[in-house]
Amino acid sequence: MTIELFIQYLFAGITYGSIYAIVAIGFNIIYNTTGIINFAQGEFVMLGGMISISLLDFMPLACAIILAVAITMVIGAFIEIVFIRWLAAPSVLRMIIITIGISILIREAALYIWGEGVRSLPYFTGSAITAVGIFGARISPQVLWVVGACGLTVLALSFFFKATPVGREMRACAANRKAAILCGINTGNMVTFSFVLSAGIGALAGCMMSPITYTQYDSGTALAIKGFTVAILGGLGNVGGAVAAGLLLGVVEAFSVSVVPLAFQDVISIAILLIILFIRPNGLFASKEAAGLRAF
Amino acid sequence: MKNPGMKLWLVAILCLLAVPAVWAKDDIPVGAVLAVTGPASFLGGPEARSLEMLVDELNAKGGVDGAKIRLIIKDTGSSPEKAVSFAKQLIEENHVIALLGPSTSGETMALKKIAEESRTPLLSCASAEVIVDPLASYVFKVPQNDSFAAEMIFQEMNRQRIVRVALLSDNTGFGQAGKEQVEKIAPKYGIEIVDNEVYDKSATDLSAIIAKIKADPKVQAVINWSIVPAQAIVAKNMRQAGWDVPLFQSHGFANIKYAEAGGAASNGIIFPAGRLLIADLLPEGHPQKALLTKYVHDYEAKYKENASTFGGHGVDVFNILVAALKAVGPNKEKIPGAIEQLKNFPGTGGVYNFSPTDHNGLGIDAFEMMTVKDGKFVPYTR
CATH class of the missing domain: 3.40.50.2300 (Response regulator)
Incomplete structure (x- = not known):
């Protein structure tokens, strides 16, 4: 394998990996505060892309993205308030079924609003054929946008959880909900906030990746499956684990095409998921004790 | 007119005057099983909309020899199982004279046997060659091979x-x-x-x-x-x-x-x-020109979206059926024979020449090489 080809595979892998990681982080945030997997997470990504594409007709790109992220956050809050918050002591299974229902609802609404066609944002820098050379490999500048946005999101999140009062309250709520209530933290609000946050992160990812992958009413489903795989791989609830696992899975997928036919790419990721579930059910990076304590 | 009852009477009388034209002949029920939603909706959606447009146009002109077409569209959601149950319903309960669609090859293959057994002509919008090869006497397809x-x-x-x-x-x-x-x-x-x-x-x-x-x-x-x-x-x-x-x-x-x-x-x-994409660029006098430009124009004016070759398949199945109905009337068992007689019949997919051994009727000349130039489709020239 030449060095160019190696770099080319590596960057392809990092691109997929960053996107998977960001979807997985969305899963983790909601998992930590509620203990449920929000299967509508992929739909937040799709909504971010679709809304920004629609807004682009009326405003510059940056404004469209910011507004799309804000609107998706409002939708996230709305979903939590309407479907989750009023449930008194709901079982985990019930909440999961609710999120599956919500994902179908959003998808059908998107089909009704935007139709079945593919749409995309324009490339942020250059056009569909622009590429920058890195060690002889050619990379679309949009890949750098995706990787950069993913990195910044992770940094901003870790700052938010460590250094801001709301972030700390969310961590308290994740670590021990009862104790958090006793300390006067409004855990209901924290759950709403976790939906807002993961909707926003998903929507941002949706905007960043739209020029590369296109956005279609049902593009969230496939992403949710990959993001879920990564979340399990990294250990549910573990943000750092999600990033590492996302990049790992992306790179493995990209390099897999050099040895096995492309058709087996998804087989590899599902096989990894199954192996992890058998051997290390708490994820690659977590010990059993750590998995018992939820933390960001 | 001060008396409101009078108005009603007048309307009723007008209706009676208008109705005999409709009474003269029974409607011709035609079934369509199309993937209007689901993963193949980009096929079935335009097909269904094109059919609705053409049926309205034909009925406004008086239908086929005075008999109006009553089109019943069923949405299969791209599922062969649904296509089968809708097809059975249309044949047994609605007594349709022919089935138009389905949109995908998988659904069509599921209906092939049903069409043969119930002796109902099936005009498919799907492209796989196995639909017409091996040949089934009641099954036709319009897309190019x-x-x-x-x-x-x-x-x-x-x-x-x-x-x-x-x-x-x-x-x-x-x-x-x-x-x-x-x-x-x-x-x-x-x-x-x-x-x-x-x-x-x-x-x-x-x-x-x-x-x-x-x-x-x-x-x-x-x-x-x-x-x-x-x-x-x-x-x-x-x-x-x-x-x-x-x-x-x-x-x-x-x-x-x-x-x-x-x-x-x-x-x-x-x-x-197919030439639908470059309808405007075709030379005057090309056998498909008039049909294509009219369809593209009508469709885009009515539905505010680009016409596609897929919607064109809906046009072709409908026009072929209407031509057969004009020749032999609403007789299920004679329609296949009438379609096999169609020669030099211009459609959106090409110029059809059906025969008892060819239920697609298109040759390689139905295709044109094209390329993309500045975001538009244009004929490919070397």
Whole structure:
């Protein structure tokens, strides 16, 4: 394998990996505060892309993205308030079924609003054929946008959880909900906030990746499956684990095409998921004790 | 008129005067089983809308010899199981005279036997060659054969002296049927497939696989056979990688949305497609010109969206059925014979010449080589 080809595979892998990681982080945030997997997470990504594409007709790109992220956050809050918050002591299974229902609802609404066609944002820098050379490999500048946005999101999140009062309250709520209530933290609000946050992160990812992958009413489903795989791989609830696992899975997928036919790419990721579930059910990076304590 | 009751009476009388024309003959019930929603909605949606438009137009003109067409559209959601149950319902309860559709090859194959057993003519909008080969006496299809598309591509490759190609295809029924045809026909044209890869229908980035086949210096061109958005991604990833070998696509690319999605990377893609896409550019006097320009204009004015070759399949099944109805009347068992008599019949997919052994009626000339120039489809010229 030449060095160019190696770099080319590596960057392809990092691109997929960053996107998977960001979807997985969305899963983790909601998992930590509620203990449920929000299967509508992929739909937040799709909504971010679709809304920004629609807004682009009326405003510059940056404004469209910011507004799309804000609107998706409002939708996230709305979903939590309407479907989750009023449930008194709901079982985990019930909440999961609710999120599956919500994902179908959003998808059908998107089909009704935007139709079945593919749409995309324009490339942020250059056009569909622009590429920058890195060690002889050619990379679309949009890949750098995706990787950069993913990195910044992770940094901003870790700052938010460590250094801001709301972030700390969310961590308290994740670590021990009862104790958090006793300390006067409004855990209901924290759950709403976790939906807002993961909707926003998903929507941002949706905007960043739209020029590369296109956005279609049902593009969230496939992403949710990959993001879920990564979340399990990294250990549910573990943000750092999600990033590492996302990049790992992306790179493995990209390099897999050099040895096995492309058709087996998804087989590899599902096989990894199954192996992890058998051997290390708490994820690659977590010990059993750590998995018992939820933390960001 | 002060008396409101009077008005009602007048309306009633007017209705009675108008009705006898309708009473003169029974409506002709026609069933359509189309994938209006679901993953194949980009086929079934335009097909259903085109049918509705044509039925309204025909009935406004008085229908077929005074009998109006009563079109019953059922949405299969792209599922063969639903197609089967709707087809049975239409045949047994609505006593339809013919079935139009389905949109996909899988659904059509599920209905082939039902059409034969119930002696109901089936005019499919799906392209697989197995629909009409082996021949079934009541089953017809209007889209062009995949094998013709493959031959068009290979003829062009022979002209450009391309002999070693990479083949990419998606894992839908369309992609896999095309892949089979390409593999089968390539040796006839002396073309060798050196790389052969299948990608998932929801693939979002193919830069890794493009890097792999680009690293093979033998590859002189790429053929991509697909009907999903990934075909625009193939084009982008190739051009981003700075790889400028010719990219050939199948007739599945014949959707302006895909050309737009590919942006600058779409320029120069070569693909075979029906002439609907270049209706305005056809020379005056071309047998399809009048039909195509009228359809494209009417459809775009009515539905505010681009007309596609897929909607055109809806037009063709309808016009062929109407021609048969005019010849033999609403007689289920005589319609297939009437269709087999149609010669030089212009449709959106090409000029149809049916026969008792050919239930597709199109030749390789139904396709035209096209390319993309500045986001628009134009005829391909060397």
